[in-house]
Amino acid sequence: MAKTDSLQGSLDLMVLKILSRRPNLHGYAIMTAIKEMSDEVLRVEEGSLYPALHRMEEAGWIKASWITKDTGRRARIYELTTTGKNQLSSEEARWQAVTAAVNQVLRMA
Amino acid sequence: MSIWSRIAHAFRPGSLDRELEEELQSHIDEAVESGRDPEEARRAFGRFLQTREQSRDIRVATWLDSLRADAVFGWRQIVKRKVTSGAAILSLALAIGACTSAFRLVDAMLLRPLPVADPGSLFVLRYEVLDNDDKKDTADSFEYPLFRQLRTAVRGQAEVMAISYASQVDLTFGSDEEMEKAYRQYVSGWTFETLGLRPELGRLLAANDDTKPGGHPYAVLSHDFWKRRFGGDRNVIGRTFRQGTSTYEIVGVLTAGFTGTETGTMTDLFVPTMMNSKAIDNPNWGWFRTWVRLKPGVEGEQVRQKLRAAMLASRQEKAKAWKSPGAKHRTEQYLNAAVSLESAAAGVSGMQQTYRRSMIILGVLVALVLLIACANVANLLTAQATARAREMALRVSIGAGRARLLQLVLMESALLAIIASALGGLFAAWSAPFVVSMINPPDNPARLVLPADWRVLGFAVALALAVTILFGLAPALRASSVKPASALKGGEDPHSKRRLMHALVAAQVAFCFLVHFVAGMFVSSFDRLANQPVGFPPDRLVLLDTQAKKDLPQGTWDQALEKLRTVAGVESAALATWPLMSGNAWTSGVWANGHTPDREQPVYFLGVSPGWLATMKIPLLSGREFRLNEANPDFAIVNEAFARRYFAGQDPVGRTLETSGAKDKRFTAQIVGLVRDARYGELREAIRPTVYVPFNSKDDNGVAKGTDWGAFIVRTSAKDPLQLASVLRREVSSGRPELRVSDISTQDALIRSKTLRERMLATLSMFFAAVALLLASVGLYGVLDYSVIQRQREIGIRLALGARSNDIMRRVTTEVFSMLIFGAFIGLALGIASERYVETLLFQVKALQLSVMLWPAVTILGASVLAALPPVFRAVHIDPASMLRSE
Numbered sequence: 004m005a006k007t008d009s010l011q012g013s014l015d016l017m018v019l020k021i022l023s024r025r026p027n028l029h030g031y032a033i034m035t036a037i038k039e040m041s042d043e044v045l046r047v048e049e050g051s052l053y054p055a056l057h058r059m060e061e062a063g064w065i066k067a068s069w070i071t072k073d074t075g076r077r078a079r080i081y082e083l084t085t086t087g088k089n090q091l092s093s094e095e096a097r098w099q100a101v102t103a104a105v106n107q108v109l110r111m112a
Numbered sequence: 113m114s115i116w117s118r119i120a121h122a123f124r125p126g127s128l129d130r131e132l133e134e135e136l137q138s139h140i141d142e143a144v145e146s147g148r149d150p151e152e153a154r155r156a157f158g159r160f161l162q163t164r165e166q167s168r169d170i171r172v173a174t175w176l177d178s179l180r181a182d183a184v185f186g187w188r189q190i191v192k193r194k195v196t197s198g199a200a201i202l203s204l205a206l207a208i209g210a211c212t213s214a215f216r217l218v219d220a221m222l223l224r225p226l227p228v229a230d231p232g233s234l235f236v237l238r239y240e241v242l243d244n245d246d247k248k249d250t251a252d253s254f255e256y257p258l259f260r261q262l263r264t265a266v267r268g269q270a271e272v273m274a275i276s277y278a279s280q281v282d283l284t285f286g287s288d289e290e291m292e293k294a295y296r297q298y299v300s301g302w303t304f305e306t307l308g309l310r311p312e313l314g315r316l317l318a319a320n321d322d323t324k325p326g327g328h329p330y331a332v333l334s335h336d337f338w339k340r341r342f343g344g345d346r347n348v349i350g351r352t353f354r355q356g357t358s359t360y361e362i363v364g365v366l367t368a369g370f371t372g373t374e375t376g377t378m379t380d381l382f383v384p385t386m387m388n389s390k391a392i393d394n395p396n397w398g399w400f401r402t403w404v405r406l407k408p409g410v411e412g413e414q415v416r417q418k419l420r421a422a423m424l425a426s427r428q429e430k431a432k433a434w435k436s437p438g439a440k441h442r443t444e445q446y447l448n449a450a451v452s453l454e455s456a457a458a459g460v461s462g463m464q465q466t467y468r469r470s471m472i473i474l475g476v477l478v479a480l481v482l483l484i485a486c487a488n489v490a491n492l493l494t495a496q497a498t499a500r501a502r503e504m505a506l507r508v509s510i511g512a513g514r515a516r517l518l519q520l521v522l523m524e525s526a527l528l529a530i531i532a533s534a535l536g537g538l539f540a541a542w543s544a545p546f547v548v549s550m551i552n553p554p555d556n557p558a559r560l561v562l563p564a565d566w567r568v569l570g571f572a573v574a575l576a577l578a579v580t581i582l583f584g585l586a587p588a589l590r591a592s593s594v595k596p597a598s599a600l601k602g603g604e605d606p607h608s609k610r611r612l613m614h615a616l617v618a619a620q621v622a623f624c625f626l627v628h629f630v631a632g633m634f635v636s637s638f639d640r641l642a643n644q645p646v647g648f649p650p651d652r653l654v655l656l657d658t659q660a661k662k663d664l665p666q667g668t669w670d671q672a673l674e675k676l677r678t679v680a681g682v683e684s685a686a687l688a689t690w691p692l693m694s695g696n697a698w699t700s701g702v703w704a705n706g707h708t709p710d711r712e713q714p715v716y717f718l719g720v721s722p723g724w725l726a727t728m729k730i731p732l733l734s735g736r737e738f739r740l741n742e743a744n745p746d747f748a749i750v751n752e753a754f755a756r757r758y759f760a761g762q763d764p765v766g767r768t769l770e771t772s773g774a775k776d777k778r779f780t781a782q783i784v785g786l787v788r789d790a791r792y793g794e795l796r797e798a799i800r801p802t803v804y805v806p807f808n809s810k811d812d813n814g815v816a817k818g819t820d821w822g823a824f825i826v827r828t829s830a831k832d833p834l835q836l837a838s839v840l841r842r843e844v845s846s847g848r849p850e851l852r853v854s855d856i857s858t859q860d861a862l863i864r865s866k867t868l869r870e871r872m873l874a875t876l877s878m879f880f881a882a883v884a885l886l887l888a889s890v891g892l893y894g895v896l897d898y899s900v901i902q903r904q905r906e907i908g909i910r911l912a913l914g915a916r917s918n919d920i921m922r923r924v925t926t927e928v929f930s931m932l933i934f935g936a937f938i939g940l941a942l943g944i945a946s947e948r949y950v951e952t953l954l955f956q957v958k959a960l961q962l963s964v965m966l967w968p969a970v971t972i973l974g975a976s977v978l979a980a981l982p983p984v985f986r987a988v989h990i991d992p993a994s995m996l997r998s999e
Contacts, residue, residue, distance in 0.1 A: 029138070029139070029142070030135065030139050031138075031139045031142035031143060031146075032142075035146075049136075049139065053135070053136065053139075076138060076141060077134065077138060078138050078142075079131075079134075079135045079138065
């Protein structure tokens with residue numbers, strides 16, 4: 004299991020991407036989604052996830068609202084904003100460029 | 113979300129914390145529901161608190177949050193210690209208020225630029241002169257023929273304007289019974305355009321309005337006068353008024369703000385210089401200041417040199433025509449006088465000249481009081497810091513950084529300063545106009561524009577900040593440098609703290625001494641000046657300045673005088689050219705007993721009616737008073753100073769003197785009386801030789817001459833002479849409408865007006881001295897009290913071991929009193945050094961006089977002893993048994 008922290012900026016990118024596909028997730032669901040989609044390779048710690056969510060909210064990339072779930076419990080759910088969509092596409096492009104470059108180095112070395 | 117949401121969060125931290133907690137809790141619940149072990153799920157969050165804090169820091173402007181927390185905490189501290197905080201706030205408020213008030217005055221009088229276009233390029237021309245004592249002085253009055261030459265000399269490089277002194281004139285919009293007073297300035301027609309001023313109504317004067325002597329009876333009103341006199345009536349344009357022999361038409365009103373060029377006087381109306389037609393061609397009549405507006409890019413120095421050259425050339429011409437040139441060095445000075453261009457950005461007025469130094473000195477005194485207040489509050493806070501050493505140590509041991517502690521303590525200081533500034537602002541709002549009212553000569557109100565605008569606000573804010581740092585920084589640094597281990601043990605080095613406090617006490621005493629020293633010099637100056645002998649009892653004398661429309665024969669004046677004498681409550685009455693000490697002077701050359709006129713020491717002349725000596729109660733030493741029908745220049749009465757100079761102190765009665773009339777013709781007068789010296793002019797000068805001549809006078813051909821103005825001098829039996837004012841005013845005009853009383857005052861008020869500046873300096877500096885003393889005593893009390901509390905245990909042990917009370921007393925007070933003496937010596941040195949800055953404001957007082965040095969020493973020592981009594985009393989009465997038990 005790798006810590007997401009080891010990949011600079013990848014946590015923000017994953018959160019943005021997941022929220023772009025499946026809006027209105029709460030923190031726990033986002034964490035589970037990352038875990039499941041990466042086949043349990045990547046695991047986000049709660050201690051990193053929430054500060055990251057709040058930072059992105061503060062930056063205006065995502066916005067949050069409270070809903071009451073069927074179980075009667077309140078949950079804070081997140082969705083992407085327009086700024087967030089722009090951020091996602093530029094981060095994604097940057098990520099692709101970087102990984103491609105790293106892969107190339109690995110191949111050539 | 114943005115900085116605003118973060119700031120908003122900072123002010124409702126509770127709701128944010130709740131929200132974060134709820135979100136994290138819902139996460140844990142979710143995890144548990146999906147089958148995770150509750151304990152494990154909670155542990156997964158790691159340091160729950162830290163996560164919350166991290167998230168919280170992101171969403172809150174952290175610095176603001178901590179400031180808010182500190183402010184709340186600081187406020188609680190302030191409220192908790194009501195007495196100390198109250199003392200701190202009050203002393204700061206007083207000092208800050210006084211400072212702000214002083215700034216408002218200095219700003220309004222000396223700094224604030226005139227509301228005209230580019231005030232920075234405005235200058236006035238001044239030249240050097242020698243005064244009566246051969247001391248260098250400067251003057252700024254110019255004659256119109258010279259002005260024309262100056263204007264030509266710098267054409268193209270600078271615009272030159274003639275702007276007369278603002279003077280109070282009588283004018284009427286209706287009949288003569290409704291005469292009123294207004295301040296008037298003559299200005300060159302192009303002045304308004306050059307200054308870039310605009311009309312609110314109608315038009316302003318232009319160059320065309322100022323071409324032919326007497327030909328332009330147009331006037332422009334100030335906005336203030338328009339509002340005050342006409343209630344802002346827009347139909348005022350075209351109305352006429354009469355002033356002197358001219359009828360003026362109002363052509364315009366200025367926009368608000370510009371009140372003339374004489375700071376301290378608000379000019380009501382402006383008329384063209386050409387309307388002063390008698391003065392236009394007179395080469396000896398100086399009646400205006402020469403203003404210079406430099407054209408863009410022109411060097412001031414270049415213009416100054418041209419102006420000087422033109423001025424000295426004209427003086428060369430003038431000197432050629434002199435018949436009796438006077439002392440050689442004076443002629444030389446006249447022909448080589450230095451000429452300077454001085455900035456007129458803030459306006460130019462005699463009041464500025466008179467009060468500039470006084471205001472700066474008062475400003476320094478106020479600043480000293482502020483420093484004392486700061487030292488005081490610093491001491492209070494330092495003493496408190498001890499009580500808080502444990503709290504600080506606790507904060508350090510749970511991880512608070514030094515900067516954080518500094519912020520905490522400074523925040524508390526800032527709160528004190530803010531509250532004090534607010535109170536001080538109220539004090540300043542009241543006191544600045546109060547001080548302006550103090551410098552009012554009778555019938556000549558000083559009117560300063562004293563707006564509370566951004567300049568004043570900026571000053572107050574800067575002051576509050578400076579003060580916070582001044583008194584807050586030392587205690588804050590000290591508090592934040594606390595060493596947890598020793599502080600928690602309660603055993604910090606107590607001496608280091610006392611050293612700071614003692615240094616502050618020494619500084620306070622030094623400043624306090626200085627303030628007292630300077631105040632003492634001002635008070636004794638005022639005292640000496642106010643007690644200068646005037647040579648007659650001034651009480652119960654009413655003075656009625658009276659004018660006639662045209663020259664009236666002596667008979668009319670005598671009738672009015674007779675009428676006044678019959679009024680109930682009038683003891684005696686007489687006529688004079690003007691009252692003694694009115695500020696007017698008539699001087700002339702005198703030839704007598706082989707002496708010739710002395711240009712440097714002219715002789716005063718005054719026309720008086722029979723009965724004047726008796727009314728003034730000036731003792732007659734020899735000879736007699738004037739009789740009816742005696743006239744000037746045939747008869748004269750002289751004073752002792754005259755007899756001393758011209759007759760070597762012998763009785764001159766029966767001898768003659770010669771005076772010069774117009775066209776250098778001489779007249780002989782017989783001396784019929786010798787009287788005791790009476791003061792004619794300023795209080796600061798020695799009583800000069802004076803010749804009294806009959807009010808009734810003849811012209812050069814010996815024909816009786818009428819007069820169009822004079823002053824009735826009335827001695828009343830009532831204690832308040834002004835009770836009779838309206839009756840007397842009516843009696844003068846009743847049956848003689850051609851006579852009109854233009855001004856009523858009392859001799860007392862006239863004399864008092866000569867000491868206005870000294871009175872203001874003495875009163876204000878005494879006030880500041882009292883405040884300084886109060887503050888310093890409170891500071892001393894605080895330090896002593898603190899040191900007794902600190903040493904309670906030690907004193908208890910000493911007493912238990914049999915120490916005597918005077919020994920304890922000595923131990924408690926030695927250090928502080930040596931600081932006091934040390935401070936006093938520094939203060940004394942500063943005081944003596946300051947003398948040369950205040951010298952020109954002093955009268956017969958020197959810094960090295962014993963009385964001047966003794967006074968502050970005695971007061972401060974006395975106050976110190978009083979302040980020291982309670983703590984010392986407490987130290988001596990410590991009960992060793994209970995003290996040791998409690999420890």
